[in-house]
Amino acid sequence: MTQQLTAIRRRIADSVVPELPADARFAREQVMLIDAALGLVIDSHEHEYRLAVLDYHEYRSLLEEFARLAGEGSPSLPEQVADGPAPDAGALPLAAVEERTRWLKEETARRYSELARRPSTAAQAGTLLAGVAARQVDREASWYRGAGFTADAPPLTDLLGEATPTGCA
Template sequence: MIPSITQQLKSIHLRFKDSVMPVLPDGNDFVHEQAQLISAALEFLIDTHEHEYRYEVIENIEYRNLLNELSQEAAETTPEVRAVLSEAGPAPQEASIPLSDISDQNRRMKEVSQHLFNALVADSGSTKARRARKLMAATAERQVARELAWYRLTGFPQEPGEIGAVLAVQHG
């Protein structure tokens, strides 16, 4: 299982507080102040990052609605308003599910998919087994591409794409 971003941030924060902060030189107030700022920044990220997507979706919807309503009141809508309102935006339901709930659901779907796959391939020569293998292989291939892109900065020997580009290709 790949640790979530929250788990990774918590681990970094714990290691920083347990391993780095205790060995900082005494008497150097600036160094201690900087360490406290780093610790506070990590705490902030741990507290907020899972909500950032929902926050941005809600804000996008709020301002899209505001612009729509204001433009209806205006005598003339400017090209700038028309341009920004013509851009694709998120659907309102995208803000309803917390990231942690989606991650938990994804984990459950992976487990259930594996169980169903195992049941289908039990009869290894059947048409259903061949189709299940093909479906699982295609899904695994896309998962590997996402993970290589996600962890591209950790030194994989392949040339993974940037995560945004990989997700755009897989989504569209």
């Protein structure tokens, strides 16, 4: 996402701004506002989930403290807010998760190459890799659905909510 936003920002600066007439003060001002907004999104979007997790736990703790002050037991929370994310969810910045995922993919390719050379493991390794690859292709197709490239793909929210990845419990 950061790469796409940065590319959009660069295209505006390189392609749109030079084409604006010198006397188009309002249009230049609007482009500068768009540039500033893109800069904010680029700088902050990877932290949005972590911020939401921290807010959830801060306010949940605050309600527990209020209940304690009022001499009550634990606060009665509606079902939709009672079960929230783990306190450390989203603790790693997105860039760190992406970097670690790149390493995992490279190591996967290396290990697959080893296993594919063994007759006893080649078929099963291929099946495992094909399953993960198919799910990744589905997610990426859904990611670009909003741009109109893969209109027949399901919404990304459907895929992200489907199941816990293999090996993750």
